[in-house]
Amino acid sequence: MRRKQQGKRAGSVFAAFVLALSSPLTAAAASPQFAYDEATWARLQDNVMEYDELELLVQEYNPTYLNNQATYQDGRESRNASEVREKQYEGAYDIYDSAENLRDQADDLEDLLSVPGMASAYASLMSAAVLTETTALQTEQSADASYRDSEMDRLDYMRQQDAVIAQVQSLFASYNQVKKTEPLLEKSLELQELSHQATEASRALGLATQIDVLQSLQSLESLRASVTETQAGLQSLKQQLCVMTGWDYNASPEIADLPRADENRIALMNLEADTQTALAENLALKSNQRALENMSEGSADKKNMERTIANQQETIRAGMNNLYQDILQKQTALRSAEAALASEQQMLNAVNLQAELGSATRLEQLGEEVSYLSCQIDVETANMNLQQAIETYDWALRGYMN
Numbered sequence: 001m002r003r004k005q006q007g008k009r010a011g012s013v014f015a016a017f018v019l020a021l022s023s024p025l026t027a028a029a030a031s032p033q034f035a036y037d038e039a040t041w042a043r044l045q046d047n048v049m050e051y052d053e054l055e056l057l058v059q060e061y062n063p064t065y066l067n068n069q070a071t072y073q074d075g076r077e078s079r080n081a082s083e084v085r086e087k088q089y090e091g092a093y094d095i096y097d098s099a100e101n102l103r104d105q106a107d108d109l110e111d112l113l114s115v116p117g118m119a120s121a122y123a124s125l126m127s128a129a130v131l132t133e134t135t136a137l138q139t140e141q142s143a144d145a146s147y148r149d150s151e152m153d154r155l156d157y158m159r160q161q162d163a164v165i166a167q168v169q170s171l172f173a174s175y176n177q178v179k180k181t182e183p184l185l186e187k188s189l190e191l192q193e194l195s196h197q198a199t200e201a202s203r204a205l206g207l208a209t210q211i212d213v214l215q216s217l218q219s220l221e222s223l224r225a226s227v228t229e230t231q232a233g234l235q236s237l238k239q240q241l242c243v244m245t246g247w248d249y250n251a252s253p254e255i256a257d258l259p260r261a262d263e264n265r266i267a268l269m270n271l272e273a274d275t276q277t278a279l280a281e282n283l284a285l286k287s288n289q290r291a292l293e294n295m296s297e298g299s300a301d302k303k304n305m306e307r308t309i310a311n312q313q314e315t316i317r318a319g320m321n322n323l324y325q326d327i328l329q330k331q332t333a334l335r336s337a338e339a340a341l342a343s344e345q346q347m348l349n350a351v352n353l354q355a356e357l358g359s360a361t362r363l364e365q366l367g368e369e370v371s372y373l374s375c376q377i378d379v380e381t382a383n384m385n386l387q388q389a390i391e392t393y394d395w396a397l398r399g400y401m402n
Contacts, residue, residue: 029060030069049245050256051172058165061246064094065164072157088139091160095136098167102129105171105240108233109178112226116184116377120385121177128170131402135163138284147294147301155287162283162400168244173388175237176258178230180380184373185227191366192220198363261334261387265394266327274397275320281399285312319401323393330389334382337375344375 033041036056043053044060058065071087106125112118142156199216202208239249247253279285288309295302351368354360395401 030066031060047252048254048256049172049241049247051169051259054168054172054245055165057245058168062164062168062244064098064244065161068157068160068164072153088142088156092136092140095132095139095160095163099129099132099136101240102126102132102167102171105174105233105236108229108236112229112233115181115226115230116374117177117181117381118230120381121174124170124174124177124388128167128174131170132163132167134402135160142287147291149290149294152287152290155283155290159283159287159400162395162398164244166395166400168241169391170388171237171241171244172255173258173384175234175241175255177381177384178234178237179255180377181230182234184370184377185223185230187366187370187373189220189223189227191363191370192216192223194363194366196220258384258387261331261383261390263331263386265390266331269324269327269393271320271324274324274393275317278316278320278396278399278401279313281397282312282316282401283399284401285309285316286399288312316396316401320393320396323389323396327386327389327393330382330386334379334386337378337382341372341375341379344372348372 029044036044040056043050044056049057068091071091102125106122106129109118109122109125113122139156139160142152196213196216196219199208199213203210203213238255241255242251242253243249288305292302292305292309295305348368348371351360351365355362355365392402
C-alpha cells in the first residue's frame with residue numbers, strides 16, 4: 001500500500017482527494033488541494049519518482065520534514081529558551097541517526113568499490129553522511145547558544161529542512177549510479193561464464209590445470225556474489241527513497257534517471273557575484289548574525305561571535321571557490337570519459353567486424369563489450385558527478401552549504 005494511485009494518474013484533483021481518503025494506510029499530503037494546480041498534483045501522485053519533483057515530495061510526504069515543521073509551528077510562539085534548546089537537541093539526535101543510516105548504506109557498497117560506478121555511489125553516500133552529520137553538529141551547537149529568538153529558530157529550521165531535501169537528492173543520485181552498473185555486471189558475468197567454460201575445455205585438452213579451473217570458478221562465483229550484493233544494495237536504496245518521499249517501503253515506483261548535467265548553467269556562473277549571494281543567503285551565517293544582534297555590546301560573547309562570523313564568512317568564500325573549481329574539474333572529467341568512450345566505440349566496431357569475418361572469438365568480442373560498457377558507465381558516472389556538483393553549488397546560493 002502507498003499514498004499514490006498505483007500505475008495511473010488521478011483523473012482530477014477531486015478524484016485524487018477521494019482516493020487519498022479511501023485507504024487508512026495512505027499518507028496524506030501536507031498541503032491542501034488548492035496549494036498546487038491539477039497537473040502538479042498529478043505528478044506528485046503518479047507512480048513515478050523524478051528528480052525535479054523530489055523537493056515537493058519531501059515537503060508533502062517526508063515524515064522527518066513534516067515532524068520538524070509541525071514541531072516548529074507548534075512551538076513558535078509558546079516555547080521558552082529551555083524548551084527551544086531541548087527540541088533542537090532532539091532534532092540533532094534525529095539527524096545524527098539519519099547520518100548513521102547513510103553510512104550503513106555506504107558500508108553495504110564498500111566491498112563493491114572495484115565495480116565501475118560503485119566508488120562514486122559510495123563517495124556520494126559518504127558525502128551525504130558527512131553533510132548530514134555537519135548539519136546535526138550545527139544544530140547541536142545552536143542548541144548550546146543562549147541568545148535564541150524566534151528568527152533564529154526559523155533559520156535553523158530552514159537549514160534542517162534543506163538538509164533533508166539535499167539528503168534525498170543525494171540518495172536518488174546514488175540509486176541511479178548503482179543502477180547503471182547492472183548491465184556491466186550482467187555482461188561481465190556472461191564473459192566470466194564463457195571464460196570458465198573455455199578453461200574447462202582447455203583442461204580437457206590438457207592445456208590448463210585443475211588449479212586454473214578452480215581459479216576460474218572462484219572468479220565466477222565472486223562475480224555472482226557481486227551481482228547479488230549489488231541487487232540487494234539497490235533494493236535497500238530504493239526502500240529508503242520510498243520511505244523518504246511518501247511511498248511505503250516495499251512499493252515499486254518507477255525511479256526515473258537522474259537528469260543530465262546542465263552545462264549551460266556553468267556558463268552562467270559568476271563566482272564573485274555568486275559568492276556574495278551565498279554570503280547574503282547562508283542560513284547558518286544569518287542565524288549567527290541574529291545572535292550577534294541579541295548580545296550585549298562589549299560582552300565577551302559578542303566579541304567571540306564577531307570572530308566566529310568573520311571566520312564563517314571566509315569559510316563561505318573559500319567554499320564557493322572550491323565548489324566552483326570542483327564543477328570545472330568534473331566537467332573536464334566528463335570530457336575525458338566521453339573521449340575514452342568514443343575511442344572504445346571504434347575498438348568495439350573493429351572487434352565486431354572481425355567477429356563477423358571469423359577472425360575474432362566470441363570471448364574476445366564479449367571482452368570488448370565489457371570494456372565498452374565500462375566506459376559507458378564512466379561517462380554516466382562523470383555526468384552524475386557533475387550534475388551533483390552543480391546542485392551543491394546551487395544549494396549554496398540558496399543558503400545551505402556544508
